[in-house]
Amino acid sequence: MPETLAQGGRMSLGRWVMILVWAIILTLAPGIAGVAVVTAVSVIGDFVFVELATRCDCYEPLLVKTPVAVLAATVVALGTYVLAVRLGERRWPSELAPASAIPGLGFGIILAVLAFGLLMGVLILSGDVVWRSPAIVNWRWALDGSSNGALGGLLLGLAVQGGGARLATQAFGPVVGVALAALLASWLVSFVEELPPLQWVNVALGGAILGLFWLRYGRLWPGLGLSTGWGALSGVVIAGSPMVDGGDTSIYEPGRGHLIAWLRGTGGPENSVPLLAGCVLAVAFLAWRAWKEGRFSDT
Template sequence: MTGSSIATSAQGLDVGARRFLHPGPLRWLRASAWMVLMFVAFTLVYAGAGVFATPMFKSGGDLPGVLKVTAVCIAGLALYAGVVRLAEGRWPSELALKQAPLELLTGLAIGAVMLTAVVAGLYLLGVYDISGPRASSPWGTIGMAVESGVMEELITRAIILRLLMRAFGVWPALVLSAALFGALHLSNPNATVVAATAIAVEAGLMLAAFYLLTGRLWVSIGVHAAWNFTQGWVWGAAVSGIAVKESLFVSHPKPGAPEFLSGGAFGPEASLPAMVVGTGVAIVVLYWAWKRGNFRAQPDPIVAAEPQES
């Protein structure tokens, strides 16, 4: 009898190369259609998590609420793994569990340090007032950070960036996914085109860079969640245009401060310090990912014939 063995190279990013994404005619179209279908499905899961997180973010929240949000997010990750296994013929390396604890902790530390550096820059430039500390509950902001960190990274990086990379290559994928990430924030309160552009550049590219560097979502999830939590609860600044109700400190732009420096009502993410910090980190990490060979997809599987058996 005859059989086949599949050989692949470990170099490059695993963006899917089997079943629905198999080599052949119109793979770019199949990858694009698969991206749209996954985007719609997991946006609905994200909305389910928001049922718990949004009220918590406004009212303070509690531990049971955070656990509900976390459960929905874990279910979303499990659903993604199952769908990818069925449709793409692989277990998603982007959700590899062995590296998850260390990479999540690393991402949390990086996100907290980055956002604190942004607030320090705003303070040193003389465009922000900071008061506190005060007694407050962190649970609402934890719920929001978990929700946004997990679901936005799953949708924007594992689905949009990965499948655009499969369809068109890394540079179009980076530009389009970052632009979409910024555009999705236009529906937030106090959003402007400038704020959305800042989000696209400083956060869209930076978070994509960590995914390209590791081939996994965990660092990106940690950075995203810690950025939002540190911005919202620790420093009490608006998070993507949404004013926080509970925070350790209270931070806001000084009256008359130029919006391009302070970010205005949208918050620190639309500020010059955020652009400098986020874009600087993005450039360094993107270069690191390029040096590791992750600016290209893994080669397509090579099917080799096995020896004949008599």
């Protein structure tokens, strides 16, 4: 399959089917590979790191089990995408060019930190978030949450941008690419867990943001940095396993804020009206910039 999926004009049914099948493969294969690796390494780690902790009579080896598994899964997921593109499109993926990895990831992560910090700042100043004392926080689960959140963000960004926005933009145009990115993000996240309506909309807007990142920069790294950074921060705040042995391990208490329920939402910061407002503004700004740069005139 060539890099340019549509040469203009009306496409045949066979070409539609070919693009659809390829998009499904490229969307799911890296994620499946990553989840398989993180599961396998976690199972092996249950024996290896527990044994190390027993021998040294210390807790530290258990802290690195999930980060090690996530790092291995990240490498495999990215490698799967590269291999799939090489075999399926007969090219090396320029969208994952190593030279742009560090600046692209750094840019996206910085934006994620600023955006998440602004959101949490609004919720804290409004009294919607009550922090727990560090002494009663289970920091192992917080670290696990950060690692798993980072992996989830990376896999989502890779699927939405590489398997959704990129292929749809090349085949059907930028408007369809951004719209498909929004729908794909909401479907992938809601497939894992049932989302309240407000959070579903926020996830869809997040997918549109990733699609617009791809449209503007033509690289996956900035969007991957954004989704990975956001996932890591969200994971450490909510914690990897919110309920363990009947105890809430998050570092804040979701039910203690004084704001009315529709403003707070029941799913934490990602199910809040302030995030909805921020996402709408971000989509509008990115779409305006892409239009000014002539990205929507490309087919």
